Amino acid sequence: MRRSRSSAYRRPGSGLTGRNRKIAIGLAAAALAGTAFAVSTGMSNAATNAGASSDNINALVPALGFSPGNPNATADRVGPTGVNVPGRCPPTQAQVNAQVALKNANLPSGTDLESRIQRFEKTLSAIQDLKCPASSTTLLGRLNSLTALRGNANRDNILRGLGLNETPADKAAGNAAPQNPPANDASGNAGASSGNINALVPALGFSPGDPNATADRVGPTGVNVPGRCPPTQAQVTAQVALKNANLPSGTDLESRIQRFEKTLSAIQDLKCPASSTTLLGRLNSLTALRGNANRDNILRGLGLNETPAG
Incomplete structure (x- = not known):
């Protein structure tokens, strides 16, 4: 029996009428736009974040000053400041570096006092994001020492002159001497x-x-x-x-x-x-x-x- 004209020819495998095809195309476009929005606003996953690049982050994030905790620990341990901290804390340096990079498109790289202070503050924020207290590191004490220099007119030259070893990369270079x-x-x-x-x-x-x-x-x-x-x-x-x-x-x-x-x-x-x-x-x-x-x-x-x- 001959098919009527109303039974329009459909492309093999298309499975869509003209009307449905338009709806599908519209949904696909909306999905692509949503993906672009997520990437541009940093809502995508860590693999596509626009944070600080991994090639310089390791040379900028201050060393934590204490050995990483055991991620499986359930009991506390004595932290570097003498108070108890969760046994799983602090995170590893690599975990902290990744978190700092994820949240900061640009991390100050200067040797001036304010750049150093910002790096410490952003690192402490990353520690807290990873559910560990500042007291599981030596960061807060070192940050307090830096902020105490704010009133000194010669503060930047003082810090440069002291040859301060702040980052893991600096410490590695110092230990290699x-x-x-x-x-x-x-x-x-x-x-x-x-x-x-x-x-x-x-x-x-x-x-x-x-x-x-x-x-x-x-x-x-x-x-x-x-x-x-x-x-x-x-x-x-x-x-x-x-x-x-x-x-x-x-x-x-x-x-x-x-x-x-x-x-x-x-x-x-x-x-x-x-x-x-x-x-x-x-x-x-x-x-x-x-x-x-x-x-x-x-x-x-x-x-x-x-x-x-x-």
Whole structure:
């Protein structure tokens, strides 16, 4: 039997009348528009977020300062500030980095005080998003030390000069620096004991020179220095020990300043200029803190890594 004209020809597999086809096309367009809206407003999943890129986030998010918790823990543990925190806290550094990236399209990368403060604040926010307290890290104490510097007109230069190791990338670079063993002739001298001197003499901040060099090289401050300078960390440490029966071991500002001054004196004894190290700039940053009533707590709170022993 012949089909009537009302039985219009349909494309194989289309399964849609003209009217239904228009409805389906309209729904598809609406779905695509909805997807575009979700992406543009950050409502899509983490895989498509427009947050800070992973290639720089690891160098910007401050280190948490405490080992990650056990995600399966049900009991509390003592946190880095001495109070109990959930045993599952803090999250891993990678988890925190991912959360910071997810919520922040741009994370300040400057070494100025306000950029550092913002990075700490955004990291603390990420910790809370991941259901862990600030007390499961050392972030809050370090942030308080930073904010205490806001009243200092020289605050940005102070922080740069201190060589503050704030991020995991910074710490990795610092730990990679060679740590020379004590010089053999340091033992038996009448100076500070070799058992603690390595943990007290500040790191020189620049690679040792070639003792056979006759030409100058560019030093860490951008000026030329003798190619044989600075001496090795071991040589400087031995010279400090030789000339100082007691080297201050405190974490207070004045003890730190004395250690820098005595180390700079040893550098000069070994016929090298202060500019072959970063010591003078860091010393100037320390002395600039002398007028701050909270100076000792600021330095402790910053977790300053001053010596080769860290």
